[in-house]
Amino acid sequence: MSPAGNWTIPNLITVARMILVPVFVMMFITEQFGIALALFLVAGLSDALDGYLARRLNQGSRLGAMLDPIADKLLLVTAYACLGIVGLIANWLAVLVIAREFVILGGIGLLQLNGVDVRNRVRPTVLGKLNTCGQVLLVVVVLSAYSLAMPLAGLVQFLVIAVAVVSILSGMHYVFIGVGYYRQKHF
Known part of the structure; x- marks a missing residue:
């Protein structure tokens, strides 16, 4: 495929999503939570759109x-870092969510360094998808609570616990999968 062939509509949408991340941070830092929420929602919708278009237009690459999972993780890690830094969520939850991503990324790197071909094997699991949905929902609810002055404390508390539990479980699940890949290669 030529380099120009990489610049498909879905890939351009993904790159645009990545460009939204620093704009999201700027809006967050200036406490324009309504705009930050809108940007987060647009970025989330663009994730669904780029995947749909890649399949529909046969433009997967x-x-x-x-780029797609990098854009997803960049947005979520940045959102949780922002929420934790300003105290809109507990720091321990921000650290847990971010650490999970780095453990998974580090595990993929270690597998590759040890000769395990993970390119076609690393797929989102049901727990991983549930985790992402919970993480996204928590960001939306917290930003909605602050930007729209909505009384959502009970829902936020529930989602904090749910995100923490599912983050731990899905992170452990990916570690077990990675260990299995390593054992298949080396034993």
């Missing part, structure tokens, strides 16, 4: 397969 290796670049898109690489």
Whole structure:
């Protein structure tokens, strides 16, 4: 595929999502939580849109397969860092969510360093998808509570516990999967 062939509509949408991240941070830092919420929602919708268009237009690409999860993680890690830094969520939850991502990313790197081909094997699990949904929902609810002055404390508390539990479980699940891949290769 030519380099120009990588610049498909879905890939351009993914890159645009990545560009929204620093704008989200700027709005967050200036306490424009309503705009930050809108940007987060637009970024989330663009994630669904780029995947749909890649399938519908038959424009799936290796670049898109690489950029899409990076854009997703960049947005979520940044959102949780922002929420934790300003105290809109507990710091321990922000650290847990971010650490989970780094453990998974580090595990993939270690597998590759040990000769395990993970390119076509690393797929989101049901727990991983549930985790992402919970994380996204918590960000939306917290930003809604602050930007729209909505009394959502009970829902936020429930989601904090749910996100923490599912983050731990899904992180452990990915570690077990990674260990299984390593054992298949080396034993």
